[in-house]
Structure formats: structure tokens, C-alpha cells
Amino acid sequence: MATPTAAMIVIGDEILSGRTQDKNMHHLAGELTAKGIPLTEARVISDEAATITATVRELSRRYTHVFTSGGIGPTHDDITADAVAAAFDAPIDVREDARALLAAHYAKSGTELNAARLRMARIPEGATLIDNPVSAAPGFTLGNVHVMAGVPSVFRAMVASILPTLTGGAPVLSESLRVIRPEGEIAGPLGALAAEFPDLSFGSYPFIKDGVFGANVVVRGTDASALAKAVAALRVTFPDAA
Amino acid sequence: MATPTAAMIVIGDEILSGRTQDKNMHHLAGELTAKGIPLTEARVISDEAATITATVRELSRRYTHVFTSGGIGPTHDDITADAVAAAFDAPIDVREDARALLAAHYAKSGTELNAARLRMARIPEGATLIDNPVSAAPGFTLGNVHVMAGVPSVFRAMVASILPTLTGGAPVLSESLRVIRPEGEIAGPLGALAAEFPDLSFGSYPFIKDGVFGANVVVRGTDASALAKAVAALRVTFPDAA
Numbered sequence: 365m366a367t368p369t370a371a372m373i374v375i376g377d378e379i380l381s382g383r384t385q386d387k388n389m390h391h392l393a394g395e396l397t398a399k400g401i402p403l404t405e406a407r408v409i410s411d412e413a414a415t416i417t418a419t420v421r422e423l424s425r426r427y428t429h430v431f432t433s434g435g436i437g438p439t440h441d442d443i444t445a446d447a448v449a450a451a452f453d454a455p456i457d458v459r460e461d462a463r464a465l466l467a468a469h470y471a472k473s474g475t476e477l478n479a480a481r482l483r484m485a486r487i488p489e490g491a492t493l494i495d496n497p498v499s500a501a502p503g504f505t506l507g508n509v510h511v512m513a514g515v516p517s518v519f520r521a522m523v524a525s526i527l528p529t530l531t532g533g534a535p536v537l538s539e540s541l542r543v544i545r546p547e548g549e550i551a552g553p554l555g556a557l558a559a560e561f562p563d564l565s566f567g568s569y570p571f572i573k574d575g576v577f578g579a580n581v582v583v584r585g586t587d588a589s590a591l592a593k594a595v596a597a598l599r600v601t602f603p604d605a606a
Numbered sequence: 607m608a609t610p611t612a613a614m615i616v617i618g619d620e621i622l623s624g625r626t627q628d629k630n631m632h633h634l635a636g637e638l639t640a641k642g643i644p645l646t647e648a649r650v651i652s653d654e655a656a657t658i659t660a661t662v663r664e665l666s667r668r669y670t671h672v673f674t675s676g677g678i679g680p681t682h683d684d685i686t687a688d689a690v691a692a693a694f695d696a697p698i699d700v701r702e703d704a705r706a707l708l709a710a711h712y713a714k715s716g717t718e719l720n721a722a723r724l725r726m727a728r729i730p731e732g733a734t735l736i737d738n739p740v741s742a743a744p745g746f747t748l749g750n751v752h753v754m755a756g757v758p759s760v761f762r763a764m765v766a767s768i769l770p771t772l773t774g775g776a777p778v779l780s781e782s783l784r785v786i787r788p789e790g791e792i793a794g795p796l797g798a799l800a801a802e803f804p805d806l807s808f809g810s811y812p813f814i815k816d817g818v819f820g821a822n823v824v825v826r827g828t829d830a831s832a833l834a835k836a837v838a839a840l841r842v843t844f845p846d847a848a
Contacts, residue, residue: 378811380645381780382636383824385629389650394624403622406650408631411809438790439810439821440797480793498814515812538623548680551722555682567653568681569620570757572740579681582625 367533368428370396372406373419375434375444376514379408388433388519395523400532401429411435416447424451424509429530431523434514436503438480445504448511449488459487462502469500495525534586539595541605546570546577553601554581561594563587581605609775610670612638614648615661617676617686618756621650630675630761637765642774643671653677658689666693666751671772673765676756678745680722687746690753691730701729704744711742737767776828781837783847788812788819795843796823803836805829823847 372392378384389406396403404427409415416435423430435444449456462485463477470477484501487493494503494510496518503512503522512522543550547570558566564585571578581602583594599605614634620626631648638645646669651657658677665672677686691698704727705719712719726743729735736745736752738760745754745764754764785792789812800808806827813820823844825836841847 377807377809377826378824379632380635380648381639381778381826382632382634382645383780383782384811385632387627390621390624390627392624393622397623403624404652406622408648410646437810437812438793440793440800441809475788475790478790478794480797481790483793484790499819515814517814536623538625540625546717548717548720548723548726551680551682551725552720555722558682565619567619567683568679569626570679572757572759577741582620584619584623 368401368531369404370401370429370431371404371423371427373416373423373430373432374406374408374514375411375416375432376408377411380410387516388514391516391520392431392433392523395527397536399527399530400535401530402533402536411441411443413443413447413450416444417450420448420451420509424507428508430509432509432511433519436484436501436511436513438483438501442483444511445486445488448506448509451509452488452490452507454488454490454506456486456488458482458485462487462493465493465500465502494522497521497525536584536586537588537591538582538584539591540580540582541595541598541602542578542580543602543605544576544578545602545604547579550579550581550602557594557597557601560597561585561590564590564594566594610643610773611646612643612671612673613646613665613669615658615665615672615674616648616650616756617653617658617674618650619653622652628675629758630756633758633762634673634675634765637769639778641769641772642777643772644775644778653683653685655685655689655692658686659692662690662693662751666749670750672751674751674753675761678726678743678753678755680725680743684725686753687728687730690748690751693751694730694732694748696730696732696748698728698730700724700727704729704735707735707742707744736764739763739767778826778828779830779833780824780826781833782822782824783837783840783844784820784822785844785847786818786820787844787846789821792821792823792844799836799839799843802839803827803832806832806836808836 491504491506498518567582569580733746733748809824811822
């Protein structure tokens with residue numbers, strides 16, 4: 365079986381303006397890695413219908429799964445559901461199952477299911493709902509696109525709802541070593557090791573902490589035995605690594 | 607003058623794997639907004655030469671400026687400079703001015719300018735260097751693409767070096783109000799106000815804090831007087847807003 369692939373689309377002018385720092389991408393990336401569905405690309409785009417539709421169309425053709433966050437609330441700038449429907453040429457309207465979820469949720473607190481809230485029951489034809497245990501308004505999966513909320517607590521709950529339903533690949537294993545040497549001294553031996561283990565990927569992520577230069581060396585791969593051998597070789601090369 | 611536009615390319619498997627949370631995008635987004643060069647799109651892509659080259663080519667044609675972070679260190683996985691050169695069909699080799707910067711820097715600490723470190727002096731023909739006051743190895747600008755380091759302290763220093771050299775547009779002003787009401791109650795009056803001020807953008811960013819539902823309502827635009835009128839109207843509509 366070919367390894368499934370994934371892309372994420374973060375929809376939100378508030379991220380692009382620097383007002384808010386996105387946290388959903390980092391969360392999804394970790395969950396997908398653990399599941400064996402590598403995140404290959406992520407995009408942050410603005411709240412524009414044509415941009416959302418074009419990006420969903422492009423990425424849904426290219427990847428096994430596409431995950432979106434943002435733009436499914438009750439306000440006028442929440443246009444993701446309609447834009448995703450357009451990407452698949454699917455009709456969209458208030459759907460009875462989604463409306464029932466909202467009606468039950470708001471009835472509990474005696475809150476009115478007004479016209480704005482009813483917008484959150486707009487679900488494209490053919491989509492499957494994604495459970496939202498936090499605030500009821502569902503996400504949905506249309507084709508290979510999983511449409512989720514931008515509020516981090518709701519996004520996480522939806523990811524937890526949807527991920528167990530997807531088929532993962534072989535999980536990518538990784539080991540990391542913290543080497544307190546400047547990257548310029550790590551580079552030579554690391555490159556040689558990378559050439560010796562062509563099925564593993566070797567990354568070097570430099571840092572500067574309290575004026576000291578170091579790097580986290582990360583080895584990744586699906587073959588546990590090759591990974592163990594490479595890490596043993598790394599420890600010989602960098603005996604001071606933590 | 608047309609408003610300049612910008613895109614960012616974050617290059618890094620470590621972000622896509624969920625190992626590291628990117629912080630550079632949020633920093634650049636805020637700086638660009640203040641400068642009047644709106645960030646229109648951001649992408650996180652993997653450390654693959656072909657992907658970097660294709661993405662740089664596509665976005666550099668579409669936007670006034672493209673900013674990249676990551677992949678310009680001394681290790682085998684640092685391939686950004688070569689991939690960006692390829693996007694412009696520019697030859698690339700160790701350049702004397704960059705080598706001199708590195709030589710002077712390493713001479714100070716008696717560190718060897720070895721082959722790995724010399725890779726950081728690979729600069730495409732026709733590029734202008736971007737100053738790196740933190741660790742000397744320069745970034746560069748080739749065409750409209752500004753190539754910078756991934757280490758946040760170095761990235762920030764490079765942004766501070768390059769931004770004053772760019773021509774900004776009219777700064778986008780913004781005001782935000784924190785409304786402690788569920789978004790479903792804000793939506794109606796907010797949509798009406800957005801229709802009344804077509805030249806401003808109205809965003810609603812919901813949150814859940816300690817079980818309480820609220821939203822930050824953000825109004826953006828370049829016309830200070832229209833912005834003030836809209837905010838005054840918002841305060842009348844939502845007298846409880848902070």
C-alpha cells in the first residue's frame with residue numbers, strides 16, 4: 365500500500381495579519397505523523413471564497429487527505445463550507461441532521477437557534493459530519509477534504525473525532541540527539557552518515573541558546589532496525605550528544 | 607501606487623513532522639502588516655529541492671515579495687540557496703564577499719572555516735546579501751525573493767535588516783473589540799455593519815475561555831476616519847465590549 369499523504373489549509377486573515385499565532389498546524393502535524401499519514405504541505409490563505417475554492421481543488425487532487433481549519437462559524441466572514449462545496453461542485457444548504465444537532469445543543473441552554481447559528485448547519489450534499497463535542501456545530505468530510513473549526517479546542521476535538529476513521533501508513537519513527545557543537549562541525553560526519561543510510565532521513569536543526577551553538581540531529585524512517593543502527597553510529601561519532 | 611503583496615515559504619520537514627512549532631511566520635506577518643505589505647499567503651513545504659524551486663518560481667511571479675525561512679546552514683539538508691538559484695536559472699557558487707564575511711567571523715573565535723561552513727557562502731549570481739548580525743552567515747535577496755535563516759533569532763535579525771529597504775504601502779490600521787457574547791448573537795449586527803462599511807474588513811474570531819463563549823471582533827482598513835466611525839458604531843451595538 366502506498367503511504368497516504370496529507371495537506372493542511374489554514375483559513376484565516378487573522379493569522380496572515382499577525383494578530384493570531386496559528387496553533388492548529390503544529391497539533392495536526394504531530395497527530396498525522398503518529399498516524400503514519402505524513403503532512404507534506406501546509407498553506408495559510410485568506411478568507412476569500414475564490415482562494416479557498418481554488419486551493420481546496422488543487423490540494424485535494426494532489427494528496428490523499430486535505431484538512432482545513434477556520435471559517436465555519438456563524439458570522440458573515442465564515443465562508444469555508446460554501447467555498448469547499450464549490451470546489452466539488454456540490455450543492456449546499458441547511459441540512460436536517462446538522463440542524464438537529466444544533467437545535468438539541470441550544471435547547472439545553474434555552475438559547476435561540478437564530479439565522480446566524482443556522483448557517484452552521486449548512487453542509488454540502490454528500491458530506492459526512494465530523495463530531496464536535498465542544499460546541500456542537502459540526503465539521504464535515506466532503507470527498508477527501510476534512511473541514512474543521514479554527515478555535516483550537518474545537519479543532520483538536522474534531523481531529524480526535526476524524527483521525528481514528530482514517531487508514532494510516534507505516535508510522536514514521538524518529539530519534540533525536542542534541543549535540544552541543546556548532547552545525548559547521550556536525551555537517552561533515554552527518555552528511556557521510558546520511559549517505560550510508562539512504563532509506564533514513566537525517567535532519568539537523570541548529571539552535572543558539574545562551575550564546576552556545578548546537579543542533580538537534582533528527583533521524584527518521586519506518587525501519588526500526590536501520591534507525592537503531594544509525595543512532596548507534598551517531599553516538600559513536602558524537603559521544604557528547606544527549 | 608498599487609499595494610505591494612507578500613508570500614512566505616517556510617522550508618522545513620521539522621515543522622511538517624510536528625517536531626518544531628514555527629514561530630517565524632507569526633513574526634514576519636506582524637512586521638509586514640506594520641509596513642503596509644500585506645502577507646497574502648504562507649506555505650510550509652518540505653526540504654526537497656524540486657518542491658522549493660517550483661514553489662519559489664510560482665510565488666515569485668504572483669507576489670511583490672517572497673520571504674523564505676530555513677535551509678541555509680552548513681549541513682547536507684541545507685539546500686535552499688541552490689533551489690532558489692535554480693528557480694531563477696542563476697548560477698551559484700561560493701561568492702567572495704560572503705566568504706570574506708564568514709572568514710572574518712570565524713577568525714575572531716579561531717574556528718576553522720571548513721568545507722561545511724563554506725557552503726554558507728554559496729550565493730547565487732546577482733543576489734544581494736542580507737546582513738546576519740547574529741552568526742555572520744548571510745541571507746540573500748535574488749529578484750524579489752528574500753532568503754533567510756530558520757533559527758528564529760537569526761530570522762528576526764535578517765527581517766530587521768531587510769524590511770527597511772523595502773517600499774511599504776499604506777499601513778493597514780486595525781481596531782479590535784472583545785465581546786463576551788456567543789458568536790451566534792454577534793453575527794447578525796456585525797454582518798449589517800460590514801455591509802454598511804464596504805471598504806473595511808470585519809473579522810470575528812471566536813474563543814472559549816473558562817467555559818465562556820466570546821469573540822474578538824477586528825475591523826481593518828486604511829481609512830482612519832472610516833475605521834473610527836465603524837468602531838463607534840460597534841460600541842453602540844455592543845455596549846459591553848472591552
